Amino acid sequence: MNPKIRVACVGYTNAWPLTRHLDPELFAVEACVPSVAARRLGQGEADVGLVPVASLFDRGASWRVAPGWCIGSDGDVDSVLLVGEGPLEEWDEVVLDGESRTSVILAQILLRGPLGRPELPVRAVDAGTGAFHAQGRVGAVVIGDAARNLPARLTTRVDLGRVWKQWTGLPFVFAVWAGRPDLPREAIDGLRAAGARGMPDRALAPAAERDYLTRAIRYELDDRALMGLRRFVALGQAAGLLGPGDLSLYGPSPLAPKAVLPAELLTRAARGEPINAETAHALSVGAPTGELAAAADELRWLRAPAREVTWLPAGNLTLDNLAERAPALTAKKALAAILQLGVAEADTLARTEAALRTLKEQHGLSVTGVGPDDLHGMALAAAVSPEVALERLVSAGLDGFGGPPTRTGAVQRPTWQAMHRLAGRHGLRGPTTLTLGLGESRADRVEHLLALRSFQASELHAGRPGFTALSVWTALSGEPDRDDSAQAWLRTIALARLVLDNVAHITAWWPSVGLGAAQAALFAGADDLGPALLDDTALAAPGRSFLTDGEEVEHHIRVAGFTPVRRDLDWTTLVRVTAAPEGRYARA
Amino acid sequence: MVTELSPLAQRRLHTHHLADIAEKLAAGVRLDFDDGMRLYTTPDLGTLGLLANQSRERRWGDLTFFNRNLHINATNVCEATCIFCSFSRLKTGDANAYTMSLEEALGRVRELRGELITEVHVVNGLNPDLPWNYYLDLLRGIKAERADLHIKAFTAVEIHYFAEKYGKSYEQVLRELMAAGLGSLPGGGAEIFHPRARKKLCDDKVDAEGWLEVHRTAHELGLRSNCTMLFGSIETLEERVDHMLRLRALQDQTGGFQTFIPLRFHHENNKLERLREPTGFDSLRTYAVARLLLDNIDHIKAYWIMLGIELAQLSLSWGVDDLDGTVREERIYHMAGARTPQTLGRADLVQLIRDAGRVPVERDTLYHVVAEA
Numbered sequence: 001m002n003p004k005i006r007v008a009c010v011g012y013t014n015a016w017p018l019t020r021h022l023d024p025e026l027f028a029v030e031a032c033v034p035s036v037a038a039r040r041l042g043q044g045e046a047d048v049g050l051v052p053v054a055s056l057f058d059r060g061a062s063w064r065v066a067p068g069w070c071i072g073s074d075g076d077v078d079s080v081l082l083v084g085e086g087p088l089e090e091w092d093e094v095v096l097d098g099e100s101r102t103s104v105i106l107a108q109i110l111l112r113g114p115l116g117r118p119e120l121p122v123r124a125v126d127a128g129t130g131a132f133h134a135q136g137r138v139g140a141v142v143i144g145d146a147a148r149n150l151p152a153r154l155t156t157r158v159d160l161g162r163v164w165k166q167w168t169g170l171p172f173v174f175a176v177w178a179g180r181p182d183l184p185r186e187a188i189d190g191l192r193a194a195g196a197r198g199m200p201d202r203a204l205a206p207a208a209e210r211d212y213l214t215r216a217i218r219y220e221l222d223d224r225a226l227m228g229l230r231r232f233v234a235l236g237q238a239a240g241l242l243g244p245g246d247l248s249l250y251g252p253s254p255l256a257p258k259a260v261l262p263a264e265l266l267t268r269a270a271r272g273e274p275i276n277a278e279t280a281h282a283l284s285v286g287a288p289t290g291e292l293a294a295a296a297d298e299l300r301w302l303r304a305p306a307r308e309v310t311w312l313p314a315g316n317l318t319l320d321n322l323a324e325r326a327p328a329l330t331a332k333k334a335l336a337a338i339l340q341l342g343v344a345e346a347d348t349l350a351r352t353e354a355a356l357r358t359l360k361e362q363h364g365l366s367v368t369g370v371g372p373d374d375l376h377g378m379a380l381a382a383a384v385s386p387e388v389a390l391e392r393l394v395s396a397g398l399d400g401f402g403g404p405p406t407r408t409g410a411v412q413r414p415t416w417q418a419m420h421r422l423a424g425r426h427g428l429r430g431p432t433t434l435t436l437g438l439g440e441s442r443a444d445r446v447e448h449l450l451a452l453r454s455f456q457a458s459e460l461h462a463g464r465p466g467f468t469a470l471s472v473w474t475a476l477s478g479e480p481d482r483d484d485s486a487q488a489w490l491r492t493i494a495l496a497r498l499v500l501d502n503v504a505h506i507t508a509w510w511p512s513v514g515l516g517a518a519q520a521a522l523f524a525g526a527d528d529l530g531p532a533l534l535d536d537t538a539l540a541a542p543g544r545s546f547l548t549d550g551e552e553v554e555h556h557i558r559v560a561g562f563t564p565v566r567r568d569l570d571w572t573t574l575v576r577v578t579a580a581p582e583g584r585y586a587r588a
Numbered sequence: 589m590v591t592e593l594s595p596l597a598q599r600r601l602h603t604h605h606l607a608d609i610a611e612k613l614a615a616g617v618r619l620d621f622d623d624g625m626r627l628y629t630t631p632d633l634g635t636l637g638l639l640a641n642q643s644r645e646r647r648w649g650d651l652t653f654f655n656r657n658l659h660i661n662a663t664n665v666c667e668a669t670c671i672f673c674s675f676s677r678l679k680t681g682d683a684n685a686y687t688m689s690l691e692e693a694l695g696r697v698r699e700l701r702g703e704l705i706t707e708v709h710v711v712n713g714l715n716p717d718l719p720w721n722y723y724l725d726l727l728r729g730i731k732a733e734r735a736d737l738h739i740k741a742f743t744a745v746e747i748h749y750f751a752e753k754y755g756k757s758y759e760q761v762l763r764e765l766m767a768a769g770l771g772s773l774p775g776g777g778a779e780i781f782h783p784r785a786r787k788k789l790c791d792d793k794v795d796a797e798g799w800l801e802v803h804r805t806a807h808e809l810g811l812r813s814n815c816t817m818l819f820g821s822i823e824t825l826e827e828r829v830d831h832m833l834r835l836r837a838l839q840d841q842t843g844g845f846q847t848f849i850p851l852r853f854h855h856e857n858n859k860l861e862r863l864r865e866p867t868g869f870d871s872l873r874t875y876a877v878a879r880l881l882l883d884n885i886d887h888i889k890a891y892w893i894m895l896g897i898e899l900a901q902l903s904l905s906w907g908v909d910d911l912d913g914t915v916r917e918e919r920i921y922h923m924a925g926a927r928t929p930q931t932l933g934r935a936d937l938v939q940l941i942r943d944a945g946r947v948p949v950e951r952d953t954l955y956h957v958v959a960e961a
Contacts, residue, residue, distance in 0.1 A: 067960045169701065223704040226959055227736065230706070234735035251957035252947045254649035263594040270596050289905050289945065290638040294597050297634050476898075480935075485943035486898035487905075513898040516868020520902050523634035560869045561631045 004028040005187045008037040008046035010175065012144065013209055014071050014079070014217045015050055017198035018177075018191075026190045034100060034175065041179065048179030048187060052102040053229065054236070056178055057243035064250045066177035066188050069195035070221040072228070074171040077161030078216045079147045082107055083131065083154040084139035088115065092137040094122045097130035100143045102174050105241045106160050106232065107141045112239065114167040115158070148212075161216070170228035171218050188250050195219065262286050269498040270298035280446045280499050289491055296494035296525030303497075303504065304527040308576070309557045310505070310567040313550050314531035316340050316369070319351050326363045332549065335568050338531060339369030340404070344377035349389055352378065356396035366569050368430055371403010372410075372419030386422055394426050400569040402430035405473045408440040411451035420455070424464030429570045431507060431530075432467045436492060437475030437484025445492055449499040456502045468570050469505035470496050471530055476512045486513045490524050497525025505571070515556040522560050528567075529553055592645075597638050604632045609880075610639060619881055624829035627877045633869060640876035640907030644888070652946040653887065653910040653955065654937055657707035657740075660696055662726065663687035666713025668745070670779070670790035672821050674857035676713045687715060690722065694729045697737070704959065706952040708734075710741035711776055714749045714793075723750070727768035738771040738953040740814075744802035745777030748794035758805040766809065772953055773806050775814030775849055781834050782827040789821060800838050807844025812954060815845050815885070819874050820853035820866025828874070832881045839884045846955065847887040847910060850874045852894045868899045872906040879907025887955070897932065897940060904944045910951075911937065 004027055009019050011031035022029055032040065038055030040046040041063065048066070056063055073080075080103045084091055094111065096104040104124075112118040125133050125140075134140035134154055141160075142150070150157065164172045177191050202213040218225065229247065236242030265279050266287060275283075283292060314336040317325040329337060337359050341348065352370070359365045370393060379389035390398075401423035410416050423430075434448055452470065459466040474489040475482075497506045507530040508521035518529055532553045554564035554577055566575040593601075593610075601607040609623050619627075630636050665685050666676035677685035697708060708730055727739055742750075742765065750761045762770070779789050781796035794802070803813050815835050819828055832848075839845050855865050866874075871890075879888050889910040892900035900911055932940075934950075938961050941948040948961035 064957075223959060227704045230736035231734075234737075238731070238735055246952070246954060246956045248956035249959060251949045251960075252651060254647070254651045256649055256947070258645075258649075261592075261594055263596070266594050267596045288641075290634065290641050291594050291597060293634050294594075294600055294638060297632075298596065298600070480939050483943055485940060486901050487944040490902060514868070514896050516871065516896065516899040517902055519867060519869040520633065520872060520899075523632065523637075555864065556867050556869070559867050560633070 002184075005048060005183070005190075006030070006046045008032055008040040008049035008051075010034050010037060010050050014213065015175075017202050017213060017219065018050065018069050018071070018195045019198070020201065021194040021197040023190050023194065026187065044180075046179075048177060048183055048191070050175055051178050052100060052175050053173055053232065054101040054105055054242060056176070056247065057233070057237070057245045059243060061243075061245065062181060063178040064181050064183070064248050065221075066179065066183075066191050067249050068192035068221055069177065069219050070173045070225060070229075071175040072171050072173040072218045072221070072225050073161035073165075073216060074218040074224075075162055075165045076159045076216060077172070077174075078159065078212055079145075080106070080143050080160045080174070081141070081147045081150075082110075082115075082139055082156075082158040082160060083142055083147075083150060084134050084156040085136060085153055087156055088117065088139060088158060090137060091117070091120060091139040094120055094139045094141065095125045095130060095133040096122055096141050097127060097143060097146075098124055099127040100174070103143045103160065104141055105236050106164065106172065108241055109232070109235050109239060110160060110163050110167070113235075114163055164228075164232075168228065168231055170231060171225045172232065173221070173225050173229040176221065176229075183250065185253065258288075259286050261288065261291065266291055266295040270295035272299055272302055272501060274501060275499050277446070277450055280450060280495070281443060283498065284442055284446045284491075284495055289487065289494075292491055292494045292498075293524035296497040297523050299497055300506075300525050300527055307562050308565045309522055309527060309529060309560075309562040310565045310571065310574070311529040311550070311553050311557070312336060312531040312569070313566050314338055316531075318342070319348070319355055322355055322358065326359055326365070329365065330363050334365060335566070335573075336366040336368060336399070336531070337363075338402070339367060341370065341374045341378070344374065344381040346381050346383075348378040349382040349384070349392065353392055353396040356393065356398055360397040366399040367397060368400030368402050368569055370398060370401060371406075372401075372416045372423075374403050375419050375422070376415050386419060390422055390426060394428070398428065400430040401428040402432075405433040405435040405471075407435060407438050408444040408448035411448060411455055417455065421459070421462075421464065424459055424462075424466065427465060429465045429468050431469040431471045431505075433471045433473055433509075434492060434496065435473040435475060436488055437477040437479070437482045439482065442483065442488075446495070446499070449496055453500055453502060456500070460502060465570075467503050469507045469528055469530075470500055470503050471507035471509045472496055472526075473509045474512050486517045489513055490517070490521055493521050493526050494524040515552060519556055519560040522557075522562060529557065592642055593638060597635070600632070600635050601639075604630055604635050606630060606632075606635060606639065613639065613643065613880065618883060621829055621833060624832065624877060624881050625825065627880060628825045628829065628873060633873055633876075636873055636876045637906040640879040641905050643879050643883075644907050644909050647886065648909045650946045651909065651949050652904055652941045652944070653949050653951045654912075654941070654961075655707055655951050655953065655958070656703070656705045656934060657709050658696060658700055658705050658737075660688075660693055660708060660710045662693045662710065662712045663715045663718065664713045665715040665717065667716055667749075668714050668790060668793040670793065671859040672779075672789055672818065672853060674854070680715075680717050687718070690725055690729055693726055694733055697730050697733045701734075705737065706958055707738045707740055709774060710739065711743055711774055712746060714746065716753070720750065720754045724764060724768040727765060727770055731769040739769050740772045740774050740953050741765070741770055743774055743777035744799045745793050747773070747802045747806075748798050758802050759809065762806055762809055762811065766811070770811070772811050772846075773803065773813035775816040775845075775847070776851075778816045778831070778835075779818040780821075780823040780827050781831045782823070785821075785823040785827050789818070789823075796834065800834065803844065804838060804842055807842035812844055812846050814847045814849060814889075816849045816851050817874075817878075818851045818853055820870055821860055821863060829877070829881070832878060836882055836884060839882075843884070845885050847889045848878050848882050848885050849889040849891060849912070850878055851891065854894060868895075868902075871895060871899060872903060875903050875908050876906045892932065901940050901944050904941070904946055911941070 007029045037049040038051040041049040130140035130142040315329040316338040379386040507528040508526035510518035557564040890903040890908040891912040938948045950958045
């Protein structure tokens with residue numbers, strides 16, 4: 001067992017909420033007056049102490065402050081006063097009671113500042129004798145119990161906590177837990193835990209103390225208290241009242257143990273060995289991002305050996321804006337249109353048929369965008385079977401199957417599966433998706449990938465075409481519990497490459513994360529950037545402007561070291577774009 | 589042998605002809621110019637990232653630093669004519685030219701009274717119309733307003749300009765500024781040191797030797813500073829490596845640099861609009877190369893304002909251990925077309941770092957821990 005952490009702390013009333021629950025298994029506590037606590041710490045006789053703030057800047061001190069709790073005030077503190085018989089304006093001198101150097105420095109700073117007596121001489125006197133010396137035109141700093149039991153003759157009583165608060169708007173911090181820089185984490189946590197347990201005990205204090213402990217003393221070492229502390233230190237140092245040095249809290253250690261690298265799993269995954277559920281979850285949780293990406297990249301070169309990255313020149317449109325958007329798409333040399341259908345109404349099927357004919361015949365575009373829920377919904381709304389609905393769409397020219405991004409778990413839905421099988425029977429192909437940030441857990445994502453793999457296997461086994469690609473989307477919700485950041489997106493792309501051994505392409509769907517992040521994904525298993533020319537603001541998160549044209553996409557592919565390839569919906573027609581466009585100064 | 593990497597990653601080092609560099613790194617052998625070029629030109633961004641990440645984690649584990657600060661750009665009137673700049677206006681009175689009165693500048697500090705910022709970052713144009721006292725009064729005013737703020741102010745370019753304009757040595761300028769409250773120097777104005785590129789980019793501002801001399805002087809006076817490199821305009825990769833090695837050489841002598849900050853070139857509203865901006869690929873490899881070459885500089889910082897928060901987050905796997913924090917107001921990059929939001933809340937930044945699997949640490953300018961994240 002480790003030796004106990006030696007704690008030097010103050011026996012004052014205001015300290016006991018912080019000290020009474022110190023775990024005796026962990027700490028050996030010695031009570032002493034503040035200056036002794038600081039000295040013990042300084043001489044290495046204690047590991048940590050509840051010490052006056054001023055002592056942090058003693059010569060040679062290089063202590064860290066423990067986060068969580070302190071002894072402070074936020075207004076009247078009752079126990080740190082400037083007192084005198086007459087008004088402060090008439091004093092000739094102030095005596096400083098040696099018991100608390102922090103309070104004494106505070107008094108000096110306030111006299112020079114808001115109290116307006118910078119010239120007033122000060123003189124140190126013995127600890128505990130301040131009130132005695134405060135006579136006639138001599139004022140005194142008094143602290144602690146003496147300040148709370150003053151003789152009646154001392155009619156001037158200036159609460160320094162109040163003056164500080166009025167002047168700075170901030171709490172004041174008198175004492176903090178401070179200790180040697182390498183104090184173990186468990187000790188720092190133990191100090192915090194003791195304070196948390198002690199706070200409610202203040203209600204149990206005798207009535208006379210209760211008000212003092214709950215109203216006058218402020219124990220939280222939070223942002224505001226820290227700012228008050230920093231302000232005090234800066235003012236004290238500027239006035240030459242505090243020694244030099246910087247305030248530093250204990251922080252997390254850079255040497256925190258790392259999870260064991262799943263090296264063997266990574267090697268096997270990178271070789272293309274089938275990954276079981278256990279391995280997939282283990283990689284999702286335990287593989288560092290760079291290693292996960294490296295394994296996925298290895299496999300990408302096995303599955304897609306050419307140094308090429310595909311993208312689909314395409315645009316999205318709705319049944320309502322089709323007339324206006326379709327010519328724009330052809331003008332931009334789009335090969336395909338992606339219909340966004342929304343909630344089906346009775347005429348959606350008929351309108352979709354008409355749209356297909358227009359887009360195919362008048363604009364020469366391939367058309368996709370109908371997904372399992374779209375098909376099911378429009379058939380239901382038109383009171384026909386999905387089989388009939390799909391036959392009508394296919395004869396109107398539907399080229400692919402896809403639809404909006406799916407939630408994790410979609411694969412298990414019978415309708416989802418039935419609609420995909422139906423589309424497969426008509427030879428329709430398309431990508432499927434995994435969308436991050438809709439409330440799913442990391443484990444849900446892995447399960448989604450595994451379910452997609454099973455479904456794809458059954459489709460291929462039945463002789464149907466299956467999915468062309470998995471496209472990884474992220475909602476970038478910004479919600480704290482969703483883990484749908486760019487990093488999660490990159491990891492999911494890598495994991496998808498490793499898990500989905502029967503889906504040829506992994507698409508880095510980039511409009512929410514930007515083409516720069518998409519370049520990183522090209523080294524993490526992705527070989528496709530999906531559709532671009534998507535100048536539809538609905539697809540970009542608010543405040544972002546990641547939408548771009550095909551030229552930008554190809555530039556990003558090229559400078560990352562790949563040849564851009566324009567593909568069609570099912571990768572049957574590939575146009576390699578070897579030459580950079582002229583007239584632009586192309587750089588990485 | 590690089591033991592922390594998986595066998596798979598080590599095999600990839602061989603495949604990409606980086607194994608000897610990895611061995612040098614493992615043995616603590618310093619990389620040279622040719623190593624820098626090979627790292628820069630490796631086609632495998634992923635393996636480069638693995639090496640840089642290893643170096644980052646050896647230093648800092650998962651710790652990822654950020655700070656909360658206020659940026660003040662007190663004037664954009666600037667005699668220099670750097671062609672990459674969208675911020676400066678040549679003369680007072682030019683369209684969009686501004687110079688804050690001391691009261692205005694201090695008002696920005698006052699507005700943030702209630703926020704736990706620990707630093708104010710002041711960088712300005714080279715304004716011929718301001719007296720020397722303007723700068724001293726600015727620093728004193730900030731200290732009077734917020735004694736607890738660390739003032740990181742004036743690039744080496746400004747220090748050089750002050751010395752010339754007011755007839756002082758670098759040391760005199762720095763000593764007077766320190767007496768007024770200067771705490772450290774930011775790293776701006778380094779751009780690209782190599783004379784070929786520097787002549788094209790910013791012929792009329794301090795040369796490489798002057799820039800380095802200002803920092804040397806500052807380090808000798810006990811100031812810490814940062815250093816930067818403007819990448820992605822007209823410089824070559826060789827010039828970038830050369831730039832990093834010049835910084836490394838000074839650092840060997842003084843040890844005063846804390847952080848290297850690669851600054852990505854933005855092309856809007858300046859004379860280089862015809863140029864493409866560097867892509868994410870270039871940013872990530874630049875962070876990685878910097879982490880590996882600059883073995884004597886503690887931190888590599890990404891400035892999310894110019895990178896976008898997504899790429900900034902990914903950069904934490906390419907050698908970056910510091911994200912420039914919750915900037916309050918930033919004009920220089922936004923005048924050059926940066927579209928990122930101007931502020932990111934502390935909670936958002938902490939979340940971004942946690943989501944990257946890293947451990948956020950709020951720091952002050954000198955990398956002391958300020959608060960629990």
